[in-house]
Amino acid sequence: MEYKGKAHKVGEHIDTDAIIPARFLVTSDAATLGEKCMSGLDPEWVKRVRPGDILVAGRNFGCGSSREHAPIAILGAGMPVVIGHSFARIFYRNAFNMGLLLMEVGDEVDKIRDGDELEIDAATGRIHDLTNGAEIVCPPLPKSMAAILARGGLVGYVKERLGDGR
Template sequence: MLKGRVWKFGDDVDTDVIIPAKYLRSVDQTVWPKHVLEGLDPSFSLKVKLGDIIVAGKNFGCGSSREQAALAIKWAGVAAVIAESFARIFFRNAINNGLPLIECRGISKLVEEGEVIAVDLDRGEVRTNNGMLRSVPLPPFLQEIVNSGGLVEYYKARKKVH
């Protein structure tokens, strides 16, 4: 069970606003969380605390395939991202790096910024001040990757060759 304070964002949050391209070519990877979501809120990285939860509208993570977008959010301390829907490459990148994502219809209207919500990842439940919502469950295939701790660990456990 996760419990965290909510930061709200709208629809179509793209990976360029999550982490602008000018920070990508960096040998020092600690740069990325320092600029997370800078395109929408320049002070977000200073305000976000370990264990906070991002709640967003539809198509979160659209745009570029940059995996730094998922890493910047995770390394900034965000415990999970809950959205109406996710863009597919961001979805894969987050799963592959062990950043929990919850696709949950109706969430953006139900919760308010700053509210503390509870998330049960195993049961796919999100409890808010205004009631409980059920998430779209992850298929068993992906649950296995998440349970392994990401795609690198999944590979090391299986070493399957096509």
């Protein structure tokens, strides 16, 4: 899978209340949640995002609550990938379960600047910053995560396992 889009950078320890504040958790609709994506940080933030754009984050992205509405809001805003220094544990599982690709790259994330055009080859883990020419290679995904992502998320994965119609 290949992705191309503009980088939208956010800082360190961006929590799930910033990604999607609790008062919007009265729905699980992706488009509705997407309109409020990152509104705990800045209500105007999402207006700059175009479908296919890429979220780029600092350390410990997604810390805080277990709300799956967080990756859903990011997907709902049209962003299929998050490149981060590191991710909070529950958010990490949730993202893959929802079919959102996370690329954990450590300090390399600093090579990307806000607004840069990025090209990503998910299969090889290669991130190419078209604006400044930087190359980042993301370590390969754990097998369990790749298997879930290959089925579009955990729902498809379990569905396959439950094939007996339980």
